[in-house]
Amino acid sequence: MTTVTWDREPATPRGPGTFLSVRDLSVEFSTEDGVVHAVDALSFDLQKGTTLGIVGESGSGKSVSNLAILGLHDPTQTKLGGEIWLEDQDLLRASRSTMEKLRGNRIAMIFQDPLTSLSPYHTVGRQISEVYRKHKGASRAEARARAVEMLERVGIPHARTRVDDYPHQFSGGMRQRVMIAMALVCDPDLIIADEPTTALDVTVQAQILDLLKDLQQQFGTSIILITHDLGVVANTAHNVLVMYAGRAVEQGTTHEVLREPRHPYTWGLLGSMPKLSSNVDLPLLPVRGTPPSLLSPPPGCPFHPRCDHRQLVGSDVCATERPELSPAEGHRDACYLTLAQKREIFDGKIKELL
Amino acid sequence: MFRFFVRRLIGAAVIMLIISAVTFFLFYAIPRDPARAFCGKICSPTNLELIRHNLGMDDPLFVQYWHWLTGIFTGRDLVQFGACAAPCLGYSFATQEPVFAAILDRFPVTVSVTLGAAVVILSFGIVTGMIAAWQQGKPLDKIASTSSVIGASLQIYFVGPLVVFFVVDSMGLLPRPSYIPFTEDPLGWFVHLLIPWFVLSIIFTANYTRMTRSVMVEQLAEDYVRTARAKGMSSRTVFLRFAWRGAMIPIVTIFGVDLATLLGGAIITEQTFTLHGIGELAVRAVQNTDLPMLLGVTLVGAFAIVILNIVVDMLYAVIDPRVRLG
Numbered sequence: 006m007t008t009v010t011w012d013r014e015p016a017t018p019r020g021p022g023t024f025l026s027v028r029d030l031s032v033e034f035s036t037e038d039g040v041v042h043a044v045d046a047l048s049f050d051l052q053k054g055t056t057l058g059i060v061g062e063s064g065s066g067k068s069v070s071n072l073a074i075l076g077l078h079d080p081t082q083t084k085l086g087g088e089i090w091l092e093d094q095d096l097l098r099a100s101r102s103t104m105e106k107l108r109g110n111r112i113a114m115i116f117q118d119p120l121t122s123l124s125p126y127h128t129v130g131r132q133i134s135e136v137y138r139k140h141k142g143a144s145r146a147e148a149r150a151r152a153v154e155m156l157e158r159v160g161i162p163h164a165r166t167r168v169d170d171y172p173h174q175f176s177g178g179m180r181q182r183v184m185i186a187m188a189l190v191c192d193p194d195l196i197i198a199d200e201p202t203t204a205l206d207v208t209v210q211a212q213i214l215d216l217l218k219d220l221q222q223q224f225g226t227s228i229i230l231i232t233h234d235l236g237v238v239a240n241t242a243h244n245v246l247v248m249y250a251g252r253a254v255e256q257g258t259t260h261e262v263l264r265e266p267r268h269p270y271t272w273g274l275l276g277s278m279p280k281l282s283s284n285v286d287l288p289l290l291p292v293r294g295t296p297p298s299l300l301s302p303p304p305g306c307p308f309h310p311r312c313d314h315r316q317l318v319g320s321d322v323c324a325t326e327r328p329e330l331s332p333a334e335g336h337r338d339a340c341y342l343t344l345a346q347k348r349e350i351f352d353g354k355i356k357e358l359l
Numbered sequence: 360m361f362r363f364f365v366r367r368l369i370g371a372a373v374i375m376l377i378i379s380a381v382t383f384f385l386f387y388a389i390p391r392d393p394a395r396a397f398c399g400k401i402c403s404p405t406n407l408e409l410i411r412h413n414l415g416m417d418d419p420l421f422v423q424y425w426h427w428l429t430g431i432f433t434g435r436d437l438v439q440f441g442a443c444a445a446p447c448l449g450y451s452f453a454t455q456e457p458v459f460a461a462i463l464d465r466f467p468v469t470v471s472v473t474l475g476a477a478v479v480i481l482s483f484g485i486v487t488g489m490i491a492a493w494q495q496g497k498p499l500d501k502i503a504s505t506s507s508v509i510g511a512s513l514q515i516y517f518v519g520p521l522v523v524f525f526v527v528d529s530m531g532l533l534p535r536p537s538y539i540p541f542t543e544d545p546l547g548w549f550v551h552l553l554i555p556w557f558v559l560s561i562i563f564t565a566n567y568t569r570m571t572r573s574v575m576v577e578q579l580a581e582d583y584v585r586t587a588r589a590k591g592m593s594s595r596t597v598f599l600r601f602a603w604r605g606a607m608i609p610i611v612t613i614f615g616v617d618l619a620t621l622l623g624g625a626i627i628t629e630q631t632f633t634l635h636g637i638g639e640l641a642v643r644a645v646q647n648t649d650l651p652m653l654l655g656v657t658l659v660g661a662f663a664i665v666i667l668n669i670v671v672d673m674l675y676a677v678i679d680p681r682v683r684l685g
């Protein structure tokens with residue numbers, strides 16, 4: 006059973022035009038070693054027709070939080086808390102059949118590895134058309150015609166014949182297009198793309214991202230784009246959420262977060278990104294240390310053991326008390342440094358290294 | 360596809376050649392003289408020599424093997440027994456019946472026992488394994504797992520008489536196991552073989568229950584199964600259409616490996632229920648040091664396994680479009 010802790014009223018303030026609203030989401034896995042706190046008190050909003058980029062190191066809870074939106078966690082070992090509002094429906098408390106009707110229909114997911122994520126045993130046409138038949142009640146012939154149309158839309162040449170091919174007969178980029186065609190077949194309102202281009206080379210990557218952008222402009226789709234690649238975020242996302250150890254540490258518009266980053270972890274992320282333009286002799290600045298164990302996350306700020314600036318805070322509040330995101334609206338981050346300190350450190354030390 | 364068959368059939372021929380040669384030469388490592396069996400109680404050395412000659416046993420080993428081998432295709436004239444038409448596998452030293460005819464005669468019994476048991480094993484094993492996987496951790500799963508452990512530890516020659524005692528002797532639910540040709544009386548064939556099928560399948564079914572459960576659980580964690588769920592497919596569709604497809608591959612693989620064991624089990628089953636199949640021939644041939652019969656039975660067994668393995672490989676290609684025969 007999915008256990009849901011319901012500790013407050015569902016009436017949650019949401020901005021106008023907010024399409025998806027995640028409130029205090031927590032995801033815990035019971036494992037043999039103990040409870041993994043994969044996501045902790047995560048909140049974010051997504052407006053209609055916009056793209057939210059979610060970035061963070063491997064293991065920061067990006068996939069886990071988005072699988073929770075679709076309700077894809079194994080209920081026997083997962084404990085979910087908080088609320089996930091899609092318009093006026095709380096997805097965490099929706100029935101199984103409600104969720105089955107939403108998945109693939111209003112919310113679609115594009116997974117990272119299209120080779121393992123597509124069924125090797127069914128033709129791409131069948132995999133695309135079965136979604137359409139399931140949700141739109143289309144006939145076999147209609148659904149097949151729709152599959153061909155979708156393959157054409159995502160730029161697969163000779164779609165009419167390729168519809169009967171199996172995934173292994175496509176190249177990596179083409180497979181990812183198939184994946185996208187499958188996600189789009191029911192004209193979803195929300196697409197969750199979990200590292201959709203990680204496995205692809207840069208040219209194909211750019212084509213796929215352009216494709217998503219075009220679709221967004223045409224159909225007003227909202228997109229959550231999970232990625233390691235800040236370059237991708239800069240090009241495609243309207244807003245950015247930086248995650249660390251299952252929590253949001255900074256969020257704001259893409260411009261705010263990438264141009265005036267405030268959280269030391271975001272600085273680290275930006276510093277560890279190689280740049281074509283930079284001098285090859287300049288070292289990259291990876292974040293020192295390793296991500297914390299999610300079995301027993303450190304008290305206080307989860308980033309404090311790796312933070313280079315905590316002595317500026319004065320007291321040891323970093324190690325004892327968890328910083329909240331502030332301010333309440335707009336560009337926010339969870340760090341005890343004052344805004345002036347952050348600006349000074351960034352302008353003085355960090356900026357030149359980026 | 361054509362090339363696949365040509366290659367596999369050549370391979371099959373080579374394997375059978377090797378198996379027959381090994382059996383042939385191993386047999387001669389046994390210090391026993393089959394000619395003596397024909398010679399009677401008062402056996403003069405001249406007489407023995409004559410019988411040896413008539414059996415072709417005074418030729419060098421390789422020549423004897425060659426004669427045996429060519430006999431399969433051209434027939435041969437065995438002075439002791441008379442002419443033997445192709446495919447000639449010789450005459451039994453023990454019963455003097457032609458080996459090929461004897462095998463042909465008993466073949467339907469063994470095929471019936473083995474195939475019937477295979478159907479029971481696969482259908483029951485897979486169905487209970489699927490139920491266990493579907494009900495993971497719930498009572499039905501535990502029942503299936505426990506009973507499969509018990510089943511796997513049972514023995515045919517122990518369970519067989521027990522089942523006969525209760526089901527046939529005490530309760531009279533089923534007739535005593537025997538073989539009735541399918542062509543004569545299909546229903547009788549079925550009813551009389553139910554107990555052998557059940558007994559032979561117990562051990563294997565248990566294995567297939569456990570295996571099906573574990574491969575299904577594995578498949579359910581696969582990315583493509585998660586994708587199917589993310590598309591809104593119902594749990595039942597995900598289970599039966601997606602996960603099941605991937606689970607069939609390891610099951611077919613293991614079944615291919617188990618075929619030989621299953622044939623061995625069929626021999627024990629035939630013995631347990633005194634069904635007159637190939638198993639009986641094999642056991643008797645070993646007891647009597649009956650070379651022609653032993654070779655014949657070995658060859659037929661190997662032939663069956665080789666052919667069934669080709670079938671298994673073809674099944675792969677049917678299940679998984681990534682597999683190309685060639």
Ligand SMILES: Nc1ncnc2c1ncn2[C@@H]1O[C@H](COP(=O)(O)OP(=O)(O)OP(=O)(O)O)[C@@H](O)[C@H]1O
Pocket residue numbers: 034036041043061062063064065066067068069070299
């Ligand atoms: N089913 C599970 N059981 C236990 N722990 C899990 C499970 N799924 C995920 N985790 C843990 O939750 C944490 C967050 O995982 P998640 O997959 O969300 O990371 P991510 O941010 O998507 O990383 P990546 O960039 O590598 O995809 C990881 O530490 C992972 O080990």
Ligand SMILES: [Mg+2]
Pocket residue numbers: 067068069199
């Ligand atoms: Mg991930």
